[in-house]
Amino acid sequence: MKVLAIESSCDETAAAVVENGTDLLSNVIQSQIDIHAVFGGVVPEVAARSHLEVILPVVDKALADASCTWDDIDALAVTYAPGLVGSLLIGTLAARTLALLKNKPLYPIHHVEGHVYANFISHPTPAVGRGSSFSEDSALPAERPKTDNQIAGSASKENDVNSSDGPSFPLLALIVSGGHSQLVLFRDHGDYELLGQTQDDAVGEAFDKVAKIIGLPYPGGPSIAKAAESGNPKAFAFPKARMQNPYDFSFSGLKTAVLRAVQAEVGVTYDFPSHQLPERVSDVLRANVAASFQHVAVETLVDKAEKAFHDYSPTSVVIAGGVAANQELRRQLSERLPLYIEYAPMYLCTDNAAMIASLAYYYAEKNEPTDPRDLEVIPSLSMTKTAWARS
């Protein structure tokens, strides 16, 4: 079954064709990063307008790259929740219209659940999988795709799962992006339980905010990771939040601790205008703050993942979402968990439509398509409300 999916929940306009949930035939990502970088973050109205301009050419390119015509496509899928309302509306309107015009079944997909399914896509060929962009000058993922999508755990090899077959259930997913930080236990496709989530900022959001404090460009995750390479992760002892539910996260206290530490280092008080702070931050301070923040943020994620691993004994652990691209997260996880950690190549960790198409295949096995005339967007919808196969 070939699914064409559309994803437009935030600042990437994306379309992809995936066969049977696993085979990536095309993956088009038109990033708006350059447009929003000027403002230091995503501007919702600008995002919606930009989606509108490129969505149909992006869909056409996804079809062409997959060497498909509409006759070859068995179903359409689209992200309907959660995300920016204007952005979601453009993607769903396009999908609903195409479903009616081309007479295809349409499946509504939850974006955060979709991130996990980046790990089900197997053997993307570099030519297809890297993510081709619609226009020549748009930003392609900066890093080369890995040829190997697993990292070996450093502990007992007897516990390894046969990772070449892809993730297996029960599956522990650490979903870490700009909007979400969640630990989810999947018993099967669509049958999952939210173990914990952030009570305030998402971890990617914390990377973005800390980057702003020390004068690193948006998006903050990759800039912090790069700056951290030359910094000392022990230069600052930033705090970890203690939570009532041991699987919950909180990152706003960490962000404030970084702000206070930087203010103290450059000799200003808390009422100093924060937009003037970066010009007082030296390169050494910037690198040390980046490394120390990244170390604690990542260690917090890994502490919780490790506890969940021991409490629930999953046979697979996957990391998903934009922050899964973080090398320090991959390193710490592989050091502390005694099994292969599944992670998708970089271009499938950040927002893309291939993950939506993959999930739609499994969703369609157990669910009827939706009526294109009735599909509505839900800008904030927790994953717990979308579990679709619990008996």
Ligand code: KG4
């Ligand atoms: O999944 P995603 O593309 O969009 C959302 O659904 O939020 O995630 C974007 C987030 C941003 O906050 C970005 O700073 C973060 O992922 N990110 C990273 C890295 N690459 C992207 N965070 C840490 N390290 C990275 N290498």
Ligand code: ZN
């Ligand atoms: Zn995302």
